[in-house]
Amino acid sequence: MDLLQSDMTDAPSFPYATQTAAIGGMDTETLNGNSTISTGPFVRVDDPPKFELDSYIANYTGRTKFNRLYLIGTCSTYLSVEALKAAIAEAKSGKDLSRYERAVQALSEVAPHDAEAVVDREWAERLQKVVKSETDRLEHELRGYKNNLIKESIRMGNEDLGQHYHQTGDLGSAFKAYSRMRDFCTTTSHIASMLFKIITVSIERGDWLSVQSNVHRLRGLQSKPDDEHSKNSPKIWAALGLAQLNSGNYLEAATSFLATEPTLGDSYNEVLSSNDVAVYGGLCALASMDRNDLQRRVLDNNSFRNFLELEPHIRRAISFFCNSKFRPCLEILEAYRADYLLDIHLQRHVQTLYTRIRTKSIQQYIVPFNRVSLDSMANIFVLGNSATQSNQTDLNSTFVQELIGLIQDGTLDSRIDLESHVLVSSQGDKRIQVQEAALDSLENYVNEAHLRLIRANIVRAGLEVRPLADDRRAKLEERGGKRSAIGNLFSRVPGMKP
């Protein structure tokens, strides 16, 4: 029975090498075609971030704390030692041996001579033994409950076991143990808590499909007690938003985050904080919505305002965008790029989100213009010091190349005039375009009709291509043998006959 179930629950954990996915909690889905997770950090951030590590990490509880510290430690050159030391301390307070070893390993790479960069063998062995005996004890207890056939006990036994696995870092087993609880849940609140546990594990594994399906189960469940509903709802929305963000559906993610009630507070700190909701929601909205929607659904949204107050710069960036002040908006985002690159969920999406926001800004900027000088555009969209701006309108400058790319992939309907250095919006002659389209379709029609007519007549004449053996017209050979075949013309002269 046990074996059978574990086989069944094995299924959802398919594409994820659990341990590698757990490093930094990133999904192994190669979203940007980048699969460097197993070999090294995804990015290397050299700029100092704006946040203070201690106060930042204090926002979180549970396993995400270590994951975030470890990510910062491996990605940021500025904070690596500090973050890794904190990570080691965090790992030592827990029961997960592998993460302790990983953290020590990482620290020994950045600071080989540090006293903490050596594995504490004695502690590790002790921990191993403790974990082993605990596992045995829990499994034994569970077996006992199963023999007694008391549903509630079995559920709790599985829950304890899952929790234990989760704490020791065996996410696959934890997922299975939690999933096994399903059959023994008797009340909706039990189911809800089980699903939340599964979601938490799935988020850590980066199994976003499972997160989404379980979130939908959870939403289908919401029915009776109002207080519990209001308690769970923000968490559900936040988890859904997270899954959508990670699968690249930014508009849906923005909608989910915007629907998250401010009552979330710090109740979901084992996954994300309210600040995160503000940042994720704000950036996704900025990247996927137009100005009207931003104004209406984000800035005028009373419940989301509470989140935005936590991250005022996001609010400022959005309102700058809505007021067509693109440079300050982009500057704010650029200033916080280091922060977001060190965020466990945002890291892989920062570049895409920023590019989208930038493209949208450029599109918005040129809307009112018939001709706009490249200089004035460079003033707004080329960030950085103004000394390098003198040659920003050359063909080879990165800004012009960016524009060319946007024109070529059809995002901008304009053309560049390198003589007077302006961007000219295309005003094709609609009349001519329509005429040309009509002529084209006429020609296509004629060609196709002709082709079909020829085909019909070829078939009728029995001239379709067929294997030599069954030439339908072979029977004519006897009848029309006297006629000379055209193919022989160049080899011999057709015979004459009276």
Add this chain to the structure above:
Amino acid sequence: MSDLLARLSAVPYRPHVVTDAANEDYDRQLREFVAYLKQPGLIPSTSDPNEYLQALSPSKNSLSFLYLLRFQIQQAQKRTKRDLPDSIQPGGNLWNLAVRFLRSFDPIQIRYSLDEWRQLVDLVASAAVTSSKAVLGLKATRDALERLSPSGIFTSTHLLLVKLALHSSAYTYALPITDQLLCHFPTDTEHVHHEYFLCSEQAPNTALVTDASGISAKLSYRDHLQYFLYSAMIYMALKKWTQASRCLNVVIASPTANAVSKIMVEAYKKWILANLLGQGKIPSTPKMISPHVIRVYQSLARPYISLAEAFEKGDLYKMSNEIDLGQAIWQADKNTGLVSQLFEAFDKFVIVKLGRTFSALTIADVLQRTSSSPKCPREIEEFVASLVMSNSMRASLSHSPDDNGTTMLRLSLGSQTHPFYREEHIRAKLMRAKTALDTIAQGVTQTDQTLELSQENLQFLAKSQKWSVSAEKVVSSGDIGGGDIDEDLMGDGQ
């Protein structure tokens, strides 16, 4: 002798009033006349047929002229014991007569003796080829075919014509024929509709489009495939890529039964190249090609496909790599000439595409963005100028007033010419499309008729099918009613 001449020149004249009765009469007379001409020993072997030939007019007495000419050619062949005696070679006496005849014969009369006419054309063509003056044969064939005007019927003479054109490299001579839309193929159908007489002008196709009329030698599928492939090659030699691709479309979309001809594969290779050269991209293949044929093409033309991919992506490095790698293949397929034109076409399409991104840029920038081969700005400027002159792109070049040698290229949208010429251009296009549509509509009507696809007939067929089905039902239900023992066992004990 004068008796004979009188008989020979007494060709029934065409009735001026076109009525069925008159046509019938004329038809009968012509048939009788052909029968008379065909009888052996008509011309005494002692007399000199030349005199008759001089006395007859090839346009009025076409039938007599044709038979006499053939008789004389035969005599010459017998005398010299050669298939092609000197007198039939270009410049010879018989050659001159034959060419005169082919230019001026009466197409209506000749319809009654197409077999002889065709053999004469074949003979003239092969005489021209053997004396390596294929272009003369080409002209004679072209004239003969134009004069007969077999409106849209494919014949072996068409194939002969394009072969001669390729043989003599005189491509433009063949264009009047290859430009015509072909719709019909001679069939060996048994039930010819005899509503029209061969001599009537209204609807000659249905009567002519049979094997029995002798308009064409026996055809095989290779012949029409070859004809369209060769036509396409003629167009390609003249750099008329659109027409070439149209012809190749016919070949690659040719109906098949469990087999793909090698000609079609060759055509597919050329189709890729012609489209790259003409449009800079590969359009989708015609929808009626069945998937297994496409798979055959794709597996056999793989080097071409990867070449086309590199071309379409604008990846010059990869393209020249592919071209170098496939040298042996292009050589073997005799496509080296086409492939070598790809570089220029590549530059052309890159520059034309610049018009979508830039409205003005210097020649130096153009050079930097094309970078196909190390060219100096002067060369690229000349290239751009030639593109502008040939109407491939709409742009203007202007030299800067100060003498630093920069040239500004101003590009305007669209590839069309001046608006004043536009109207003319559109008008011409519409006229062409109208003629094509007329031809096709006529072809469709005729095909419908011969395939018996009229509305009434279909309704009748549907009705009769219903009858037969209901008849079957009656029979089968009777069977069940008879009580099949197996049926009972399997059923649920009804």
